[in-house]
Amino acid sequence: MQLTGQTGTARPPADGPPGRGLLYGVGHACARRPWRVIAVWLLVLLAAVAADRAWGGAYGDDFDLSGTPSQTGADLLNAHGARGSRGVAAQIVVRSSEGSLASHREALTSAQGRLEELPRVVSVVGPPGAPGAVAEDGRTGYYTVRFEETPAKFEKAYLDRVDDAVRGLRADDVTVEYGGPLGQLARPASADRASEVIGVGTAVLVLLLGFGSVAAAGFPLLTAIVGLLTGLSALGLLAAQFSFAAVSPTPATMMGLGVGLDYSLFLVTRHRKLLHTAATPAEAAARTVATSGRAVLVAALTVTAALGGLFASRVGFIGMLGLAAGTAVLVGALAALTLTPALLGLAGRRIDRWHVRPPVDEPDDPGDIWYRWAAAVRRRPWTFLVLGLLILGTLAVPVASLRLGHIDAGASPASSTERRAYDLTAAGFGPGANGPLTVVVTLDKDRPTTTEQRTTLAEGLHDALVTTPGVASATMPGPTPDGALLVSTVTPDTGPQDRATADLVHRLQDEVLPRTLSPQGATGYLTGGTAGQLDFRDVLADRLPHVVGIVVAAAFVLLLAVFRSPLVALKAAVLNLLSIGAAFGVVVAVFQWGWGASLLGIEETVPVESYVPTMMFAIVFGLSMDYEIFLLSRVRETWLQTHDNHRSVASGLAGTARVITCAALIMTSVFLAFLLSSSVVVKMLALGLGISVVLDATVVRLLLVPAAMYLLGRANWWIPRWLDRLLPRLDPEGAHPAPPAENAPGRVRETR
Template sequence: MATFLYRLGRLAFRRRWYVAVLWAGVLACLGLSALRAPGATDSGFSMPGIESQKAFDLMGERFPGAAADGATARVVFVAPDGQKVTAAENKKVVEGAVEELGGGSQVAAVADPFTSKAVSEDGSTAYATVTYRVTADDLTDASRTALEKAVDGARESGLTMEAGGSATDSGGGPGGVAEIIGISVAAVVLLVTFGSLVAAGLPLLTAILGVAITMFTITTLAAAFGLSTSTGTLAMMLGLAVGIDYALFVVSRYREERAEGHAPEEAAGLAVGTAGSAVVFAGLTVVIALAGLAVVGVPMLTKMGLAASGAVVVAVLIALTMVPAFLGFWPGAVLSGAARKQGKQGKQGEQGEQSRQGEQGKTGTPGAKAARTGGKPRWSGKPRTARTARTASRNPETGPAAQDAQDNLGTRWARFVWRRPVPVLILGVLGLGALAVPMTSLQLGMPGDEAKPTSTSERRAYDDLARGFGPGFNGPLTIVVDARGADAKAAVTTIAEKIGGTKGVVSVAPPYFNKAADTAVFMATPSTSPTDERTKTLVKTIRDERPAVESATGASFEVTGTTALNIDIADKVQAALFPYLATIVGLAVILLLVVFRSVLVPLKAALGFLLSVLAALGAVVVVFQQGHGAGVFGVEQTGPIMSLMPIFLVGIVFGLAMDYEVFLVSRMREAHVHGETAEQSVISGFRHSARVVVAAALIMIAVFAGFIGESDSMIKMIGFGLAAAVLLDAFVVRMALVPAVLSLLGDRAWWLPRRLDRILPHVDVEGEALSHRSAAAMLPDQAREEPVPARL
């Protein structure tokens, strides 16, 4: 793989115009296609195989047309303190608003609150339900404006009037704010890391290109595959983060190869062959984890995973092709100012150096002497591999003093941890364990309008209805009775009375029969809110009573509705979370076993991933469920954690954790394979990779944290969870626990049974195959013709 990517990098460098035109053509074609594509539709939540979904399907079969997906709006009227909406003046205002609401061309019907008994017992609150002929996505601006105008008119009369429902969905926050925040922070981090405007701008440019291609693709396919706005937002979030990071790794390796004396084209090939190999592997782990979300069985989760996987694939392809192409356009611009200055000085002295080498060739160089005597050149020093020969040719002074001169903050930190592994390990594990404890009280659910900011009309309408009609009014249970083969009316009456007498049910609405009079639907209003644990218990109680009721009536019933559907989804996702986590951890062990050819290193990486993801979930529970620090992050209402969020977090964090593991530990393994001691290999890994890994982690944290400002509660929650997970995994697990564990293991960390070594395939992630090619390119001509002696 490394050799193939090396050739691909050189080809992209040489044929940079073709590569640039190709990607520009892809972007233009997808952009035009997106402009002509129909609008996206939100198919909502569904999960085949659960009772709520079966009941919805039964309703669609027995009530054709009644389960249409037309948009609805629930307009709430609240009288001033001490007054009632039934008072003459207030009633006149409400009736005028209802008449105005029914005047739109897309309105199918408006239920008058005074004739539909939609007035609270104390008379303070009433609501009118507006039903539209079209879906929420097909509502025109005129229809939405008419709804807003009617609401504003009632407010001017003194009534409090709010609107909720699918027709009033306000969507996410200001478009582009999160992306601008993430990109701005990333630009600062890149500038500090590289010390070059071009080097800092290149990863940003290629990442934006990848995100644009991804979003145009999603927009083009949205209508055909039912992709929602959240799907695109999550793909953008992940695509932007990994796009910057993958380009960062390639550009950083290119600068390193240039510093070692390689020509620009050769450096680009080596960068893609080495760092690019790690990018491919890291991207593959993310894709596998995200695509694996399909096994959970939630269509929306599957769409999110596949869309985000596509964003990662695009980011990898751009890092392997477009990045070296851009390096071909500006081969020296990405270097630091000091490196460019040194390069100019080197060119000025090259001619004089060649003259001196010519004089030495006549007298005393080992190659010249060997040519005169017919023998081989005599090299002094320790036995060397191709890599050490290459290093020696660049820098003959490779002793401890030279290594000390190359020390940076990463090497100093590695030495600090190496000398104190036990305290670092204990503090890190205890800290992550303490954060993970709240995860034991994790409650999953699907928050609705109650989770939106109080600045939205939907949230205020939700609160007004809860005060006027009770907290359970916002989440009624839908009971579907299948009375085929039984006395339908008697059976439905018996079932309604039984459910109405259940503790926790406030009221039961009159049943509605289909045309065949063999199926009925009625609503049961709980006394508690949709996200309350007591509501979940109530649903279970009603379902447990079903066998006795069915045997007495001969009819069967099922509980559904948004509340029951959300409860069923939460139960199924929670049941799938730990098996999925076990699958991901097992996959991590296998992949790292192949890459690092070690038994203990993959186990250490998997355990570290478990610690970081559990700690991140614990942090999410602390803020979004328990409410500690909720105001800091703009969380208006605490409650259960979004059902899909933990399992989606696990998939993404797995891939990102493997990113850092590969980029950091692969350099340690490379140094160990070439003869360095256990301590030296860890220090070498930190010397070359720590700064880049820290920069990559900071960029990802900035990108993910920017989405905390979104009003969509799921996006806000995922942004916080991912930012916390990257922070913990990169800085605690990879930068502290990894060197601490390797210090305790020593050389045993790289142990692999011989039989297993023969079975495992060889994956050259570090680019070992390129070391010999690179060494041959760096050594003098005569030395290149002869093999390097085993003993000198």
């Protein structure tokens, strides 16, 4: 067998000298006219912030699961006017400090009347008159307040009006706590601002220590902050037109700040190197954008493509999270490619004038620590390859016990009103009362039923429900106002996030309801918040392979088109999957197994939130490709000049190791700073993303990538001729490889 292909030999682009193209022109223009560029960005930022304040939208956790039992059941309830089905429900839990709630009847009735008068309230049902609204001990009860839309989206000022409505109860010595989306509205101000300050502060320290120059530290920070504020304002304007999850600003902030710092840092580092040989600072900035800027552009497109792959889940909630983060990434990249060269042009050759220690540049000395590291890996590539694989494999072991679920209010801080409402409900009514299930039964239109037959059906269903293991109680199924449906409320023995509750939902939906109802020509559906979350989990679990396949395929094709090497693209995809598996393993060990969870302020073990693996995969895969692209761009640049694989790998690793390490430290600090959040889901994302960046910048970039490229040798740059002709050329500023002659040294021929 004979494999014939080619390796890259450079030829100048058709439009002029090498390196002079679109990105070169952008960099040169921005550096020549810095004040214009800075003024434009300031105007864009001010306009975006003002527009967001005036017309920006709100965020809320609304998602559609068309075709699932929970969504079908909810649609049936709305269509047939079932009592209490309209609007979004929230709970207000009350508990008498002394005696029963009956002794507070007047205050309870007055509070209900005042709640009904609030704007956007559809209905209020609660003690003392509502059946089941008071626990057996007589001291605990709850109002069910239905709003026109989720109160989680309301302004904080709305909560003051709710407080006023229940003030009489509190004055009457009754404890009042808010649950559900009303409890979400009552959450304290987010810790995101503190996280951002910590991330920025750490970035300043890392940049000053790593590069010594005040300007080299300040320019990336300024660029990242401008890009982040602009991106978040743009996201707010998008939220006025589209539905974004409540958590959307957090991943957008993480990604916008992290990649904004990284992209600008890579440009500043390359510019300082090129200043030594460029005729003018503007020329150095132009060449910087034409070389490292190309890597930034490709990296940003790769990250955005990975985030866009979330739409393959066909769940709008998840896709819009990807859009939120992708918006911040694109704005951050645009700021890096335009505002950074403007600042560099403004600084001129005085960029290192202010420094805290002698400024550090990209190494040229073969005695530099990173050259010595590259030489060590070259001497023992198999050792380093096996070591890296063992590290990632060990960390990935916990993934085998991954359990997806929904993290309920029981995992919220004990100081929050939603956690106190959850605990009061669990103590008074049982843990399952925090996640009741609604059974909706439709009757066969072609088989008319008498009142007696419906009664028999309802009694048989009730008996089947109450005798099902895991059911604490079930109400007698009753008809909707039009008589088209039968509705029953089932209370599980266990809380919403317990595995036993998920098992119960599947048992009822897949076994109990079909067995009981099918002989009567009826169909049953389980709906409600808990059932909906479990359907959401199952849908995402089924579609995660689609997301993985599309994201990996898109990244593979993009890398193939950029680096013209099937092996390089395949290696990048495989190694990134390994690092993602290791990050997942750490998340499972901490949150499911509880290893070190108390250090993060988590009081109990929890399942992994259903959408976290999908979201983490897209973000981590995109970020992993970031560093891969920065490293491989420098390796390929040297390869096109020398056609020496060993020298190319060593030069690329040494040239990017310091900046990748600093960038990784900065991004890790940005992510881990969000561990301060009160949201367990945000903590989960923060830890997973932070660990993934550490693994990617150390184990993958310093061990696995150079070891694999040393072992592959010249095969790294082999590509079949037919594939080279077929692929588009995503090399806007670099040289385009030309096919070598038949006996040229670049020819790679393998015979077996």
